[in-house]
Amino acid sequence: MSDAAQFNVTLTARDLAVSRGGRVIVDGVNLVVGPGEAAVLRGPNGAGKTTLLRALAGLLAPASGEITVSAEDARIYCGVLNGGKPTLTVTENLRFWAALYGASFGPARAAFGLEPVEDRPMRELSTGYQRRLGLARLVVSGRAVWIVDEPTAGLDAASTTAFECLLAEHRARGGAAILATHEPLDAPGARTLELEQ
Numbered sequence: 001m002s003d004a005a006q007f008n009v010t011l012t013a014r015d016l017a018v019s020r021g022g023r024v025i026v027d028g029v030n031l032v033v034g035p036g037e038a039a040v041l042r043g044p045n046g047a048g049k050t051t052l053l054r055a056l057a058g059l060l061a062p063a064s065g066e067i068t069v070s071a072e073d074a075r076i077y078c079g080v081l082n083g084g085k086p087t088l089t090v091t092e093n094l095r096f097w098a099a100l101y102g103a104s105f106g107p108a109r110a111a112f113g114l115e116p117v118e119d120r121p122m123r124e125l126s127t128g129y130q131r132r133l134g135l136a137r138l139v140v141s142g143r144a145v146w147i148v149d150e151p152t153a154g155l156d157a158a159s160t161t162a163f164e165c166l167l168a169e170h171r172a173r174g175g176a177a178i179l180a181t182h183e184p185l186d187a188p189g190a191r192t193l194e195l196e197q
Helices: 049-056 090-101 106-111 127-141 157-172
Strands: 011-020 023-033 038-042 064-069 075-078 145-149 176-180 191-194
Touching: 011 049, 023 038, 023 049, 023 176, 038 049, 049 075, 049 145, 049 176, 075 127, 090 106, 090 127, 106 127, 127 145, 127 157, 157 176
Parallel strands: 038 176, 038 191, 075 145, 145 176
Antiparallel strands: 011 023, 011 064
């Protein structure tokens, strides 16, 4: 994947507030994540990490403030449900995403070690393999800004290391990432944004 395109995208949030169920749960967020940068959201359950990620991904309208991205179609969101179709096999899910993003899925399949389960429906996979498949979509997409909720949830140590290596490679190519996690994550130089409940 070293021959992949370089990225140059910045995501900016200014005075951002997001709500859930009509109640503002995160307020006053100011964040700039540019090429090669990463931000890690931390906080207790219910603090609004997922809601904030969804807003930053463009899936939820802010209650106030603004989010700008310096290029269209630059973001991809990977939530805890992984975004796959349970009845499709691993290969069918990867093929669908590849067609959607106009890309190849081979590198992503190899990066996450999905070959042993490539012919199995997603619903039959272990939690760890389902997560690996969901994360593979980040690589298939070719998007500059990865927005990921609990990226290492359910992963074993080897898979966590594989994700950390891919994240480092993504950042080395100018990619950016915003991640919410309760787990330790090796992301050198990442800024931490603490949310309070």
